[in-house]
């Protein structure tokens with residue numbers, strides 16, 4: 001079964017399009033976990049225990065794991081999430097020349113989907129696109145203010161770069177495994193892009209800590225009911241002031257976001 005069919009089933013099972021971002025900033029991990037062998041893993045395990053019933057996927061961002069202990073923490077986290085039947089989308093934003101990107105694509109042996117950067121063109125993404133079972137989310141219109149610097153530039157045809165990226169992503173979708181990353185902070189672009197590529201599911205980050213538009217994220221992020229709305233800090237650090245009870249607050253935050261997003265689902 002391909003990733004989007006599996007995601008469709010997962011969304012139906014938990015009645016949720018919430019992507020729980022696992023970005024365990026070491027400086028924000030509660031004191032009582034700092035002595036663990038792998039504090040990031042100890043933190044994530046507790047977050048997974050309280051949020052998995054509300055999670056369509058877990059989205060660890062590779063930036064929070066790129067050191068030897070980090071990779072171990074990530075491996076444990078992925079295995080634990082899978083043990084709870086939750087797919088894992090690695091937010092790695094990878095791509096490189098073909099020979100290198102083939103190595104990056106090995107990551108798809110351990111996760112279910114990945115984010116990739118289209119800046120180097122189709123050959124830089126080919127090993128990801130060719131992996132029929134895995135999801136490939138292509139950065140299109142990102143949520144950060146500087147996303148405009150390049151993505152909004154107008155081409156000679158009058159279309160902005162992000163629209164060209166969406167058109168290319170649609171062309172590259174031979175295996176029905178491509179989605180787009182479009183920020184919830186850009187509701188107008190979400191609407192335009194949904195019209196342009198009606199069949200591509202979106203990963204929509206930027207609700208929660210970045211203050212994006214949750215209603216637009218659901219209304220335009222889903223293609224035939226399939227898509228993901230991510231919150232990371234808003235869920236995992238919801239209980240920052242609650243000491244050993246921190247994970248309970250994360251479970252409540254994930255449930256609250258699920259219910260809020262479900263108000264807008266058809």
Ligand SMILES: O=c1ccn([C@@H]2O[C@H](COP(=O)(O)O)[C@@H](O)[C@H]2O)c(=O)[nH]1
Nearest residue numbers: 061142143183205208209210231232233
């Ligand atoms: O356009 C983008 C692409 C990726 N992200 C990532 O999503 C999460 C958002 O975290 P919050 O704490 O909910 O703000 C994080 O991993 C980003 O690197 C994004 O925000 N925008």
